[in-house]
Amino acid sequence: MFSLNYIIKRVVSAFIVVLGILVLTYILIYFSPGNPAYTWAGRPRGPRAEEAIKAAESELGLDKPLYLQIYIHINRFFKGDWGISLRFKQPVISVITRNLVASLELLIVAFFIAIPLGIFLGVMSALYRGYLVDKVLYTISALFISFPRFWIAILLSVFLQMLGVNLFGRIAPSYMLVIESVSGSYIIDSIISGKAEIFIDALIRILPPAIIVALYPMSLTVRVLRYSLSEKLYEEYVKQAISFGLPRSRVVYRYALRGMVPAISQLHGITFAYSIVDVATVENIFGRDGIGSTIVKAIPYNDYPLIIGLLALTGILFIVVNTISDIIQIVSDPRVRI
Amino acid sequence: MEAMVLNEIVVRARNLWIGYEEEDRVLWALNGIDIDIPKATAFCIVGESGSGKTTFGNAVAGLLPPYAVTKGCLEVHNITVIDGSRMNYSGIRGNIVVRIPQNPIATLNPYLKIGSIFFDVLSQRFRAYSKAKILEITLNAIKAVDLPDDILNRYPHQLSGGMSQRVAIALTIAINPEIVVADEPTSNLDAYLKGTTLNLLRGIVRSGKTLIVITHDILFASVLCNFIAVMFMGNVVEIGKTEEVLSKPLHPYTKELIDAANLDFKNIRYANNKLKADLNECAYASRCTYYSNRCSEKPKLSYINKSHGVACWNPLKNS
Amino acid sequence: MNSRIVEGRLTAFLNLFKISRKFSIGFTIMVIMAILSIIGFFNTPYHLEGWGIVTEETMKRQGLPPCLPFNCPNINHVFGTDDMGRDLFSRILVGAHLALIQTVAIVFISIALGIIMGIAAGYSNMVIEKISTYLIELLIVIPSMVLAAALVTIIGRGIQSVVIALIATWSPWYARLTYILVRQLRELDFIKICEAMGFTKTYTIFRHIIPNVAPIIFVEGITDSGSVLIEIASINFLIGVASLTSIDLPDWGMIVGYGIRYIRTFWWISFFPGLFIALTALGLILLGDGLTEALSPWLRRRWRLWF
Ligand SMILES: Nc1ncnc2c1ncn2[C@@H]1O[C@H](COP(=O)(O)OP(=O)(O)OP(=O)(O)O)[C@@H](O)[C@H]1O
Ligand SMILES: [Mg+2]
Numbered sequence: 001m002f003s004l005n006y007i008i009k010r011v012v013s014a015f016i017v018v019l020g021i022l023v024l025t026y027i028l029i030y031f032s033p034g035n036p037a038y039t040w041a042g043r044p045r046g047p048r049a050e051e052a053i054k055a056a057e058s059e060l061g062l063d064k065p066l067y068l069q070i071y072i073h074i075n076r077f078f079k080g081d082w083g084i085s086l087r088f089k090q091p092v093i094s095v096i097t098r099n100l101v102a103s104l105e106l107l108i109v110a111f112f113i114a115i116p117l118g119i120f121l122g123v124m125s126a127l128y129r130g131y132l133v134d135k136v137l138y139t140i141s142a143l144f145i146s147f148p149r150f151w152i153a154i155l156l157s158v159f160l161q162m163l164g165v166n167l168f169g170r171i172a173p174s175y176m177l178v179i180e181s182v183s184g185s186y187i188i189d190s191i192i193s194g195k196a197e198i199f200i201d202a203l204i205r206i207l208p209p210a211i212i213v214a215l216y217p218m219s220l221t222v223r224v225l226r227y228s229l230s231e232k233l234y235e236e237y238v239k240q241a242i243s244f245g246l247p248r249s250r251v252v253y254r255y256a257l258r259g260m261v262p263a264i265s266q267l268h269g270i271t272f273a274y275s276i277v278d279v280a281t282v283e284n285i286f287g288r289d290g291i292g293s294t295i296v297k298a299i300p301y302n303d304y305p306l307i308i309g310l311l312a313l314t315g316i317l318f319i320v321v322n323t324i325s326d327i328i329q330i331v332s333d334p335r336v337r338i
Numbered sequence: 339m340e341a342m343v344l345n346e347i348v349v350r351a352r353n354l355w356i357g358y359e360e361e362d363r364v365l366w367a368l369n370g371i372d373i374d375i376p377k378a379t380a381f382c383i384v385g386e387s388g389s390g391k392t393t394f395g396n397a398v399a400g401l402l403p404p405y406a407v408t409k410g411c412l413e414v415h416n417i418t419v420i421d422g423s424r425m426n427y428s429g430i431r432g433n434i435v436v437r438i439p440q441n442p443i444a445t446l447n448p449y450l451k452i453g454s455i456f457f458d459v460l461s462q463r464f465r466a467y468s469k470a471k472i473l474e475i476t477l478n479a480i481k482a483v484d485l486p487d488d489i490l491n492r493y494p495h496q497l498s499g500g501m502s503q504r505v506a507i508a509l510t511i512a513i514n515p516e517i518v519v520a521d522e523p524t525s526n527l528d529a530y531l532k533g534t535t536l537n538l539l540r541g542i543v544r545s546g547k548t549l550i551v552i553t554h555d556i557l558f559a560s561v562l563c564n565f566i567a568v569m570f571m572g573n574v575v576e577i578g579k580t581e582e583v584l585s586k587p588l589h590p591y592t593k594e595l596i597d598a599a600n601l602d603f604k605n606i607r608y609a610n611n612k613l614k615a616d617l618n619e620c621a622y623a624s625r626c627t628y629y630s631n632r633c634s635e636k637p638k639l640s641y642i643n644k645s646h647g648v649a650c651w652n653p654l655k656n657s
Numbered sequence: 658m659n660s661r662i663v664e665g666r667l668t669a670f671l672n673l674f675k676i677s678r679k680f681s682i683g684f685t686i687m688v689i690m691a692i693l694s695i696i697g698f699f700n701t702p703y704h705l706e707g708w709g710i711v712t713e714e715t716m717k718r719q720g721l722p723p724c725l726p727f728n729c730p731n732i733n734h735v736f737g738t739d740d741m742g743r744d745l746f747s748r749i750l751v752g753a754h755l756a757l758i759q760t761v762a763i764v765f766i767s768i769a770l771g772i773i774m775g776i777a778a779g780y781s782n783m784v785i786e787k788i789s790t791y792l793i794e795l796l797i798v799i800p801s802m803v804l805a806a807a808l809v810t811i812i813g814r815g816i817q818s819v820v821i822a823l824i825a826t827w828s829p830w831y832a833r834l835t836y837i838l839v840r841q842l843r844e845l846d847f848i849k850i851c852e853a854m855g856f857t858k859t860y861t862i863f864r865h866i867i868p869n870v871a872p873i874i875f876v877e878g879i880t881d882s883g884s885v886l887i888e889i890a891s892i893n894f895l896i897g898v899a900s901l902t903s904i905d906l907p908d909w910g911m912i913v914g915y916g917i918r919y920i921r922t923f924w925w926i927s928f929f930p931g932l933f934i935a936l937t938a939l940g941l942i943l944l945g946d947g948l949t950e951a952l953s954p955w956l957r958r959r960w961r962l963w964f
Binding site: 016020021024028039130142143146147150154155157230274276278280281284285291297300302303304311 | 795797798799800802803804806810830888890891892896899920921924927928931934935938939941942946955957958
Binding site for chain 1: 399400401403431432433435436437439441444445446447448449450458459462463493495506509513
């Protein structure tokens with residue numbers, strides 16, 4: 001296929017960016033004010049500080065030349081040895097993967113809500129621009145974009161609490177021991193082990209935060225479609241389809257909206273990265289595990305290895321998402337040939 | 339023959355006004371025109387840029403943008419589509435009227451293969467037909483315009499301009515509507531493709547359909563069409579049988595157009611068109627060599643014989 | 658610049674209000690916020706010492722009623738007080754200029770850096786173009802939140818960590834936009850003619866490329882500023898949640914984040930700063946939308962599907 005070549009090229013350049021991120025994380029360590037080993041050890045104080053700094057120094061290989069240090073850093077990264085988290089006293093890689101899966105679960109559910117709903121409402125808004133439907137949709141999306149999601153989440157959680165509904169955590173504590181962790185995502189795990197009640201519990205608990213995280217990508221889709229779909233409806237080929245007498249739904253969805261797929265794919269590649277901040281804040285409010293709560297726990301302990309590992313892994317996640325969205329963009333347009 | 343032709347009118351415009359809403363005013367593109375288009379003829383509309391030809395074609399084909407405002411009355415195939423400010427094109431588009439686009443490459447959906455475009459369009463037109471039947475119609479239409487069958491598997495961007503023009507005509511043939519509106523069908527084709535397009539359009543007329551051709555090209559019009567209407571600044575200034583209009587033009591503007599086509603620019607005055615502020619004046623007044631005081635009043639279209647009409651106070655005298 | 662031009666600009670600006678109601682609303686909100694932040698910068702009901710901390714003496718001197726922790730909203734404290742007995746309204750007023758300055762600084766610096774990077778990637782020599790392209794690709798995938806957390810552990814919990822992190826992650830978007838625009842411009846004849854006539858690249862950049870690119874980027878930046886404000890607030894929210902002791906810096910996001918631990922009983926600590934973030938972001942977004950609308954008239958057209 002014509003696109004295979006492109007995909008290979010894209011993956012190679014993505015890999016270069018991954019290396020760039022690793023170098024950057026090392027630079028962050030190296031140029032941290034004071035002694036890098038001191039930062040890496042989490043600014044220890046007290047009698048055992050000397051020892052901890054010594055250990056960190058040998059771990060980073062600070063006595064070697066800089067390029068070797070970077071090489072050691074990258075090498076250790078690919079071996080999965082990212083150091084020990086100071087807060088959790090566990091290997092960084094296991095802490096991060098556990099929490100990243102939890103966050104991804106939330107993010108993906110949110111996007112499953114946001115994309116179809118956003119497209120549907122955006123089409124409505126574009127078709128009746130300036131009329132009541134559109135005005136209502138515009139107002140709603142402007143509010144959802146401008147209201148901080150953590151604030152909406154606070155209001156919702158207080159409201160739920162007033163109703164006496166307890167949806168905190170990712171899963172009811174009593175189920176926690178019953179389920180065995182395979183993927184780290186309770187939704188997938190419960191399907192694998194075939195426990196319907198756990199599945200429903202996990203789903204109900206993920207819905208309120210997921211809806212809140214979905215607000216931003218959904219509203220953004222509505223706004224983008226509102227602006228550009230009505231422009232698309234003026235394209236000559238859409239006009240011609242109308243002249244050929246195609247029914248309205250076909251013209252709108254198969255002709256006009258089809259032309260928006262690359263733009264929508266690009267948009268969601270971007271909002272995926274933006275929404276991770278929302279995920280982090282909303283997780284904290286709903287008492288869920290995830291990178292948000294990891295960061296919150298890491299900051300007071302100056303848990304530098306954990307944060308650096310998180311930086312590298314989230315960066316890599318974004319690269320993957322960007323690459324996928326670029327590939328969708330290219331493949332969905334038959335005019336582009338590589 | 340003539341009587342029969344004049345009896346059956348497929349497009350009838352009566353005092354039709356069409357304008358576009360601007361910021362705070364309406365820009366009138368058609369200022370109260372009257373046109374009757376007889377069935378099974380090739381009817382041509384010529385006129386300079388901005389005179390409202392496309393607007394009229396879109397009004398017939400039902401492609402006016404949503405911010406268009408209308409007055410008067412337009413009947414297509416005995417269905418009133420424009421009545422005052424109301425528009426209703428249900429059942430017209432794709433069944434009775436189809437527009438052949440000016441720029442065919444841009445008018446095919448770039449994301450669909452030609453085959454699925456055909457299928458989309460035809461399954462809508464002939465709901466009762468089976469897939470095989472639709473494919474048969476498609477292949478016949480493709481054959482009628484001399485395209486290879488494998489074109490159905492291609493994307494629009496893989497076609498040349500002439501090929502996509504023929505695809506558009508094949509689509510029209512397959513739909514088989516009563517009225518075909520061709521908006522500048524030849525404006526960006528070379529001489530040879532112009533000839534083939536001409537033949538295809540003739541074939542449409544011969545099969546008993548009505549063809550409305552909008553063009554700048556008065557030569558092309560003279561070869562293809564039996565009727566011609568000359569438009570100027572949103573008014574029909576002259577209308578009639580092609581031979582009559584071209585051999586004995588009555589309106590000074592028609593004369594100007596014919597002279598221009600013959601590369602004879604001796605009598606042309608280069609004057610800017612006035613803004614359309616004064617709708618009560620003859621629109622051509624500021625450019626007219628035969629200006630008289632009466633021209634400050636707008637002339638009505640008056641017929642000198644059964645089919646030849648002119649809107650001018652001082653029509654040219656052709657000896 | 659003579660007075661005619663100034664007058665023309667002024668009427669054009671006033672016209673914006675006539676054309677777009679969104680612009681008027683957004684502008685009004687932002688003017689109110691600006692006034693509040695200026696007031697908050699100089700004087701607040703309970704702000705004299707530090708970041709809204711009221712000491713015994715000042716209260717006595719001013720004859721103010723005593724401040725108790727967790728006062729619910731009342732006449733003396735319209736928005737209540739927090740866990741240290743600080744007047745929330747005063748803290749929000751002081752926080753206003755922090756929020757506005759952070760947003761404006763981030764957007765402007767990101768735009769400036771973005772234009773530089775974009776032009777370097779799109780219109781310079783081969784090596785710099787390659788390097789800049791990869792730099793943009795790299796910065797684009799850096800998660801702002803985690804970078805901010807890293808900087809917080811290095812530099813500490815001031816506003817500068819968040820500002821640096823956001824500049825690093827927003828500028829590549831403007832760089833990418835600039836890059837795309839520059840690529841389009843390069844294909845146009847007037848740039849090609851400049852090259853053919855032997856003008857230097859620097860001349861072309863300053864004379865032709867920046868004037869064509871900057872306005873587009875600026876409108877984009879104004880539209881984005883609402884999202885920037887919320888991103889700042891979200892990251893500060895996390896820092897606030899992470900904080901073990903009460904924070905002096907009256908950043909809105911931090912107040913919300915710190916107050917979250919009391920949300921079940923003392924809801925106002927998180928509610929009111931959040932409301933102000935929401936209002937400010939709404940103002941910025943309406944401002945951006947209004948500008949976009951004013952620049953593209955067809956967006957203002959009312960229309961429905963006509964077929
Ligand atoms: N979509 C539109 N919106 C606003 N005004 C329009 C629109 N389409 C046409 N007009 C205006 O209506 C008038 C007539 O335009 P029209 O396209 O009908 O001219 P035309 O005779 O087809 O010209 P050309 O030969 O250049 O195609 C012009 O003054 C034009 O500015
Ligand atoms: Mg036209």
